[in-house]
Amino acid sequence: MKDDAKDLLSQAEDRPALVKTRTRRGVSPRILLCLVLCAVLALLPRLVHQRLFSSRLLLLPDSLVQGTCPQVGAIFPAGPNGELWGKLSALYAQVDYEERAVAWLSDAVRIPTELYDDMGLVGEDERWEAFRPFNEYLVEAFPRIHSTVKLTKVNTYGLLYEWLGTDADLKPLLLMAHSDVVPVDPATADQWAHPPYSGHFDGERIWGRGSSDDKNGLIAAMAVIETLLEHDFQPRRTIIMSFGFDEEGGGPYSQGAQALANLLLDRYGKDAFAMIIDEGSGYVEQFGTVFAIPAIGEKGYANVHVEVKTPGGHSSIPPAHTSIGILSSLLVHLESNQENAHLIRTEPLYQYLQCVAEHAPDVSRDLRTALVKGRHSDRALREAEKIVFQDAETKALAGTTQAVDVIYGGVKSNALPEQAAAIVNHRIATDSSLGAMRARYIHLLAPLAAAFNLSYTAFGTSILGPTTETLGELIVTNPDGLEPAPTVPTDPGAKPFALLSGTIRATYAKRREALGGAREVLVAPGIISGNTDTVYYWDLSAHIFRYNHNDLGTGGLGNIHTVNESMGVESFMEEILFFTTLILNADDAELL
Ligand SMILES: [Zn+2]
Incomplete structure (x- = not known):
């Protein structure tokens, strides 16, 4: 796994031509997904049976249900x-x-x-x-x-x-x-x-x-x-x-x-x-x-590489935080600040749910009411989200997801790690973009880079330059990605x-x-x-x-x-x- 990850990184960085082709196609996301079908197919039937089923039909005035x-x-x-x-x-x-x-x-x-x-x-x-x-x-x-x-x-x-x-x-x-x-x-x-x-x-x-x-x-x-x-x-x-x-x-x-x-x-x-x-x-x-x-x-996708470089040395005289410790803090911070998923009125998932609200008889009263009111009321739409996002798969389909999938660092138990890196896989929401994903990394990790006295280069741009206090480097790159x-x-x-x-x-x-x-x-x-x-x-x-x-x-x-x-x-x-x-x-x- 470690070697694979390094290979991916080095291949991408050493071969610009490959990076270019990968902007349209990566390796890993394709493996499982020839047809990872619309999550609604997998999950809404479950919702029907587990949480949302209601035999009570909510009859709404025609003026409210027509046309969406x-x-x-x-x-x-x-x-x-x-x-x-x-x-x-x-x-x-x-x-x-x-x-x-x-x-x-x-x-x-x-x-x-x-x-x-x-x-x-x-x-x-x-x-x-x-x-x-x-x-x-x-x-x-x-x-x-x-x-x-x-x-x-x-x-x-x-x-x-x-x-x-x-x-x-x-x-x-x-x-x-x-x-x-x-x-x-x-x-x-x-x-x-x-x-x-x-x-x-x-x-x-x-x-x-x-x-x-x-x-x-x-x-x-x-x-x-x-x-x-x-x-x-x-x-x-x-x-x-x-x-x-x-x-x-x-x-x-x-x-x-x-x-x-x-x-x-x-x-x-x-x-x-x-x-x-x-x-x-x-x-x-x-x-x-x-x-x-x-x-x-x-949805789009992207693999983001998060790399921390700090000076090596004998582990008998360690600093408070090694590159591995710092990387861990960064990853915890990313996971503690997940991007919120939302139903967006212009997006396909919302359109699908409105079709369900308008035409399907067996939707629960609460969900139908929230969806119908949610056509005009943001508050009601948030209510609909709460119900629909009880299912993790629907939530994942609606928002930009992240998964820390690969990590490596360190070579020997008595040597300080000079480098630690992780690969975070994202699936980009249909209403979002690679740019928004990158902006989030810049925004979230800059304060931590400063706190650990690291210079910070994100996606080729220097966010924090080196100073006399700098102890190491944080480098975030995005060698492959696909817009929604x-x-x-x-x-x-x-x-x-x-x-x-x-x-x-x-x-x-x-x-x-x-x-x-x-x-x-x-x-x-x-x-x-x-x-x-x-x-x-x-x-x-x-x-x-x-x-x-x-x-x-x-x-x-x-x-x-x-x-x-x-x-x-x-x-x-x-x-x-x-x-x-x-x-x-x-x-x-x-x-x-
Ligand atoms: Zn196929």
């Missing part, structure tokens, strides 16, 4: 696209097509495309060769795409498909996915209900690594394009599919998504895309209502969010026409605490949604990155209908 979470009606493709949509919806309901779709995904899962954190460069590290058979499989499985659609291989394994529309004035639609998967831990292989690369289909679920993260997204998009080609569909709006191969980490910088994004920027320019859809959240029942929760934001993602507009005038919402509602209703059951899904914006490959795509569109149209309750996302990853066939078929509906709706120039 407006719902777009279902949007069904119209005209010739509508006819095709009807035909394809019927096709997808047939057993033959379902078998075909299952085979597409099962076969994709059977080709392991594991990604390791210590992967070297493509072309040098042989482990990348595992991706070759996967890409060859796509050529074989989707012949129409490969005979019709322009394919560019980016950095060997990145795949960029461009299906050119007839109207070059329409901004393209961009679908993203990734072909890599997290490795299966050999120690857990016997815990799988079906072998992790079997792609076994038991009649209800497709089993195996990648089945729900993210080969489902990749294969569903490919299946839809192949099927549309089979039905002689010619898009007016250009459709792009961009498939990376190292979303799950894979090294100190991105060789897949970043290269793809750069090429797209070269070919199409800034803000060239009408909307971008990547993996992310899905739909799930919350407080008695099914909500689809497209993520419209991502720009929040996607969801106001009534934002066509992409409206189109996505209407498409989700149409898909959900259509699928349940045959299945039976309630056909109503509401759409509420959300955020994810981790980052997807979209971090490289910010310049390409202001409308980036992290959303798989999957049932988070039973669809399969519960087991991503662990044993028994699987994908419910119903959810997968609905994902196919979703992409179909989206493409046909987006083809209407009026709607997007």
